[in-house]
Amino acid sequence: MKNILVVGGAGYIGSNTVRVLEIKGYSPIVYDNLSKGHKKAVRGIPFIKGDLGDKKKLKTVFSKFKIDAVMHFAAFTEVGESVITPAKYYENNVAKVLNLLDAMVESGINYFVFSSTAATFGEPVKELIDETHPQNPINPYGRTKLMVENILKDYDHSYGLKSVCLRYFNACGASPDGKTGESHDPETHLIPLVFQAALGKRESIKVFGNDYPTPDGTAVRDYIHVNDLASAHILALEKMAKENKSAWYNLGSGSGYSVKEIIETVKEVTGLDFKVENAPRRAGDPAVLVADSAKAKQDLKWEPQFNLKEIIKTVAKWERKRKY
Numbered sequence: 001m002k003n004i005l006v007v008g009g010a011g012y013i014g015s016n017t018v019r020v021l022e023i024k025g026y027s028p029i030v031y032d033n034l035s036k037g038h039k040k041a042v043r044g045i046p047f048i049k050g051d052l053g054d055k056k057k058l059k060t061v062f063s064k065f066k067i068d069a070v071m072h073f074a075a076f077t078e079v080g081e082s083v084i085t086p087a088k089y090y091e092n093n094v095a096k097v098l099n100l101l102d103a104m105v106e107s108g109i110n111y112f113v114f115s116s117t118a119a120t121f122g123e124p125v126k127e128l129i130d131e132t133h134p135q136n137p138i139n140p141y142g143r144t145k146l147m148v149e150n151i152l153k154d155y156d157h158s159y160g161l162k163s164v165c166l167r168y169f170n171a172c173g174a175s176p177d178g179k180t181g182e183s184h185d186p187e188t189h190l191i192p193l194v195f196q197a198a199l200g201k202r203e204s205i206k207v208f209g210n211d212y213p214t215p216d217g218t219a220v221r222d223y224i225h226v227n228d229l230a231s232a233h234i235l236a237l238e239k240m241a242k243e244n245k246s247a248w249y250n251l252g253s254g255s256g257y258s259v260k261e262i263i264e265t266v267k268e269v270t271g272l273d274f275k276v277e278n279a280p281r282r283a284g285d286p287a288v289l290v291a292d293s294a295k296a297k298q299d300l301k302w303e304p305q306f307n308l309k310e311i312i313k314t315v316a317k318w319e320r321k322r323k324y
């Protein structure tokens with residue numbers, strides 16, 4: 001288990017995982033169409049520009065680089081956009097994934113790590129979301145990811161393709177050395193947008209909804225550092241390969257923070273003040289999403305290393321000298 005094809009590896013979470021794979025002695029190879037990612041994020045790593053839908057190219061890459069396992073990050077990722085243009089999401093996040101899975105089956109590659117999401121659960125029916133929580137997504141994005149989770153169960157049963165579905169809560173933060181971080185154009189995620197407001201790159205930060213049933217009325221999320229996600233990928237891959245068994249894990253810190261608390265923490269860490277405005281709720285957003293990650297902690301011996309303040313500090317470092 002050495003050569004790992006990282007599909008979508010030029011993106012935010014993928015590129016951070018590539019760096020951690022490298023540190024742990026693996027040979028990551030990046031496959032990305034650069035629709036959202038950045039080649040600069042994976043400088044020095046073998047890179048193939050290609051689309052998820054290109055089965056022929058994928059099979060050529062598998063054999064050329066003697067791929068042992070695939071980590072699949074490529075997808076469209078925005079909850080709000082998925083409500084407006086669901087077709088785009090079903091095509092990229094479901095239909096094209098079949099090409100990748102079929103190429104793997106035809107090439108005899110048996111190990112797959114999938115970027116799933118908290119959005120597969122929908123509105124929580126209990127405070128902390130563990131792996132037994134019902135999966136009733138309330139937006140097209142969450143439905144696309146749940147569809148792939150189900151496809152993977154069938155591919156395991158019928159073709160012996162083993163997979164781990166990692167349901168991340170809200171990925172955030174930058175590498176501690178400040179070299180890789182979040183860079184989307186346009187940006188839609190809360191923490192980078194708050195930084196844009198703090199650095200005067202936008203007039204204000206808009207709070208989407210202040211009438212949620214939460215302590216301060218704003219939506220609560222579980223923010224988990226990208227390097228913590230990266231280490232979970234490697235631990236999950238190793239366990240899957242050792243036991244030749246599929247698995248599912250919810251990955252979060254177990255602590256929920258409201259939009260207002262995020263804004264206050266950025267103000268505190270940076271010492272900068274900026275304008276905050278109330279705006280209507282964003283379609284497709286649940287009020288609260290917080291993980292119970294006991295299963296990952298127990299089975300994988302995984303422990304998140306970054307608390308919220310530390311996360312915001314890594315973003316501050318990245319934002320000061322970002323290169324892409």
Ligand SMILES: NC(=O)c1ccc[n+]([C@@H]2O[C@H](COP(=O)([O-])OP(=O)(O)OC[C@H]3O[C@@H](n4cnc5c(N)ncnc54)[C@H](O)[C@@H]3O)[C@@H](O)[C@H]2O)c1
Pocket residue numbers: 007008009010011012013014031032033034035036037038050051052053072073074075076077092096115116117118167168169170171172
């Ligand atoms: N960001 C989060 O908080 C979060 C939370 C849960 C799950 N996820 C999932 O994690 C994964 C990575 O998210 P991210 O935030 O790094 O997103 P990102 O947009 O930064 O990265 C995705 C990468 O995939 C590439 N890509 C997209 N479609 C492709 C295609 N058809 N062919 C080849 N490459 C393609 C993009 O160019 C980009 O580099 C996604 O699957 C996302 O759904 C993200």
Ligand SMILES: O=c1ccn([C@@H]2O[C@H](COP(=O)(O)OP(=O)(O)O[C@H]3O[C@H](CO)[C@@H](O)[C@H](O)[C@H]3O)[C@@H](O)[C@H]2O)c(=O)[nH]1
Pocket residue numbers: 077078079080116117118119168169170171188189190191193205206207208209219220221259282285289
């Ligand atoms: O300008 C902004 C941007 C966001 N928000 C709110 O901040 C929270 C977090 O939003 P965002 O950073 O866009 O993340 P989510 O919509 O929670 O989705 C992320 O986290 C999910 C897992 O929980 C992943 O599946 C998605 O891919 C990823 O985009 C939400 O309540 C938003 O409404 C604002 O109030 N103002």
